[in-house]
Structures are given as structure tokens and as C-alpha cells.
């Protein structure tokens with residue numbers, strides 16, 4: 236049983252959710268506005284927040300930032316429409332545990348809630364710690380990436396890992412650590428995006444009792460905790476200017492000074508940072524210190540977007556199917572050709588994290604050995620169609636055929652593969668529909 240706060244302004248949907256979660260033995264509180272949720276969070280304890288992204292008095296981001304500023308560690312799940320997946324992915328950077336796309340599938344929701352609660356209790360080991368769920372890929376771009384990783388890993392150089400959200404920056408940082416001389420010492424990952432301005436310095440460098448209101452005991456900072464090992468600073472661009480100065484000093488002088496203390500503590504830490512913004516740009520705008528940037532950027536690794544990884548996409552699809560089969564006790568052996576065609580066409584703005592979520596949902600919804608297109612979010616098709624105008628082909632026949640194929644597939648999904656209905660909507664007869672489906676290889 237968990238105490239769940241639902242923040243959702245669509246009251247009918249919220250009540251449906253409430254009923255469903257109560258049936259599954261959770262305790263539920265419903266609110267429709269952000270300001271109501273702030274009041275409740277201050278006075279009541281919750282195990283989990285389930286938040287709609289678009290709300291009447293703001294967005295889910297404001298709740299995430301508020302929770303972060305309060306220093307609370309309640310898992311937050313953002314509910315969003317498929318079209319907002321880019322924003323949902325951003326919410327993960329701000330500390331959300333996960334996101335779920337609307338229309339919410341009940342089984343998927345229960346799975347995400349269960350994972351969040353287990354993670355909160357520390358009952359699931361971070362998957363990222365194990366070596367078996369990691370794959371490299373076989374594309375030319377992956378070869379280049381691992382060539383760079385292998386080159387720089389054994390050195391003590393500071394590395395900046397740059398890449399869009401969900402491309403696997405933390406995975407890459409762990410790989411660098413594992414392949415370094417520091418492998419037997421700690422690897423500590425800090426999400427700078429989820430740290431409030433006030434807490435960041437104390438988290439990194441520690442504090443002594445009484446250093447500020449609320450500092451009831453001495454606290455060791457992560458720099459000290461990572462001594463001898465690697466400190467991974469994710470979303471480093473979010474650190475405030477004051478913390479940037481302290482960080483630079485720690486790197487240059489190899490000592491840290493906990494807040495409120497006069498003691499200098501020597502530290503030996505390798506720094507790996509990650510960013511999905513262009514730090515060079517923040518630097519030009521005066522938001523990120525140039526001296527710190529150069530100190531962090533002794534070597535840069537660029538992680539490719541999933542859409543640019545060519546044949547790796549199929550490898551990752553199969554990999555995530557295997558992982559999801561294991562986690563969800565399913566037995567999906569393959570995906571139908573039209574589902575596969577969709578997965579290969581989509582542009583994956585949320586990269587590997589989004590792919591992993593979509594596949595997990597697909598496997599969850601597939602009870603047989605073949606995952607069908609119905610197990611993919613309908614909106615994915617719409618999004619693919621919006622991508623189509625980018626097709627720069629000057630071959631009119633090819634463009635027409637590709638549009639026709641997309642429209643037929645989309646309609647079939649809409650009518651749940653009822654061919655008569657699809658033919659009617661498309662304004663063609665059934666026979667023509669069958670022959671077109673055969674020509675385009677639509678199952």
C-alpha cells in the first residue's frame with residue numbers, strides 16, 4: 236500500500252485513476268491545481284506523486300522544482316500526452332522517476348508505480364550497475380564511440396559527455412569508470428539538475444553541524460565519498476555560479492572545504508560530467524565559467540542520437556525485448572513486420588530511454604509470441620506521419636506510395652484492423668485495400 240497524491244485537472248480521468256488505484260490497495264488523494272498540491276506536500280507525507288504535465292496553474296515541472304527545492308525524495312511520475320514526450324524526457328532530468336504516456340494503460344501504470352516504490356525503498360538494484368544489460372552496438376558510429384571510450388578510460392582526464400537526453404550518458408560514464416584504474420573505488424553519480432541551489436554545495440562538499448539552518452549534523456560530501464574513484468556530475472550546466480567556483484577550486488587544488496568548516500580535506504577524484512545543453516553556448520552567455528569548462532573538457536565524448544545509429548536500433552529493440560520479457564514474465568519472440576516498420580521509422584526524441592519504455596509497454600501488452608502494432612502507442616503513427624514531409628525525395632511516385640502506405644497503416648490501427656471499416660474510411664473497396672496491403676507488405 237502506498238500513499239499516492241494525484242495531481243490531474245481532468246476530474247473524470249482522475250476519478251477513474253483513483254478508483255483503479257484504490258482497488259489495487261493504494262491510498263489516494265486527488266487535487267486539480269499545483270497550489271493545492273504544494274499545501275498538501277508541506278503537511279502530509281506521500282510515497283509517490285502522479286502528476287499530469289499540463290495543469291491549469293502551470294506545468295508538472297513546477298512541482299518537480301518545488302519538491303527538489305524542499306529537498307524531498309518522493310518518486311514522481313509524470314503523465315503526458317505522446318506529443319509531449321520531449322518534455323517528459325526533460326522531466327527525468329529534473330528528477331522525475333519516470334513518465335507514462337496518455338492514454339494511460341492500467342497495467343503499465345501499476346508496473347511504473349511498483350518500480351518507483353521499489354526503487355524508493357532501495358529494493359531494486361540500479362540496473363545500470365550490472366554489466367549484462369549493456370550493449371555497445373555495431374554501427375560505424377558506435378565503433379567510433381567505443382574507440383574514444385577505450386582511449387580515454389584508463390587515463391585520469393576529465394571527460395565531458397555530450398548527447399541528447401536518454402542517449403546513455405550515465406551508462407557511458409559508468410563504462411569509463413569500469414575501464415579505469417579506479418574501477419575498484421566508488422563511482423558516484425550526482426544529478427545536478429535535481430539539486431536545489433542551496434543543497435548543491437552541501438551535497439558536493441559536505442557541511443558541519445550548524446553551517447546553515449537545518450544542518451543538524453556534520454555531513455560528508457560526495458567528493459569525499461568518491462575519494463579514489465569517479466564522480467559523475469550529470470546536467471552539470473545546472474550548477475549555480477557560486478558552486479561552479481567551488482568546484483573549480485576543488486579540481487585545481489585537489490582539496491575541498493565543507494560548508495562552515497575551516498578544514499581543508501585532500502581529495503583524489505576523477506570528474507566526468509554530462510550535459511545535453513551546449514555548454515559552450517552557456518559559457519558565451521556568461522552562465523557557465525569558462526575556466527571551469529576548460530578544466531572539465533579535457534576530452535569530449537559525443538553520444539549519438541538513436542535516430543543516427545542505423546542498424547543499432549534493431550539491436551536495441553531486441554535487447555529491450557529480452558530485458559522486458561525477463562522483467563515482466565512474457566515470452567515475446569518477435570514483432571510483426573508493421574510494428575517493426577513503425578519502430579524503424581520513428582525519430583525517437585527521447586532516445587534509448589524512450590525506446591526502452593515503448594518496448595516495455597509493448598511487451599507488457601503482448602501475451603503471445605508476436606508483438607503486434609496495437610501494442611504501440613497510436614500516437615506514434617501520427618507523429619511518424621508528421622515526419623513524412625521531411626521526405627526530400629523528388630520521386631513523386633515514391634513519395635505518393637510512402638504516404639499511401641502510412642495512411643493505410645494508420646487507418647488500420649484506428650479501426651483495430653477491421654478491413655471493411657478501413658476500406659470505407661479510405662474510400663476504396665476491400666479488394667483494393669487487400670491488394671495495396673499486399674503490395675506494401677502490411678500485415
Ligand SMILES: Nc1ncnc2c1ncn2[C@@H]1O[C@H](COP(=O)(O)OP(=O)(O)OP(=O)(O)O)[C@@H](O)[C@H]1O
Nearest residue numbers: 368369370399400401402403404405406587588591
Ligand atoms: N549501452 C546501453 N545498453 C543498453 N541500454 C542502455 C545503454 N545506454 C542507455 N541505455 C538505456 O537508456 C536509459 C537511459 O540511459 P542514461 O540514463 O545513461 O541516459 P542519459 O543520457 O544519462 O539520460 P539523461 O540525459 O536523461 O540524464 C537507461 O536506463 C537504459 O535503459
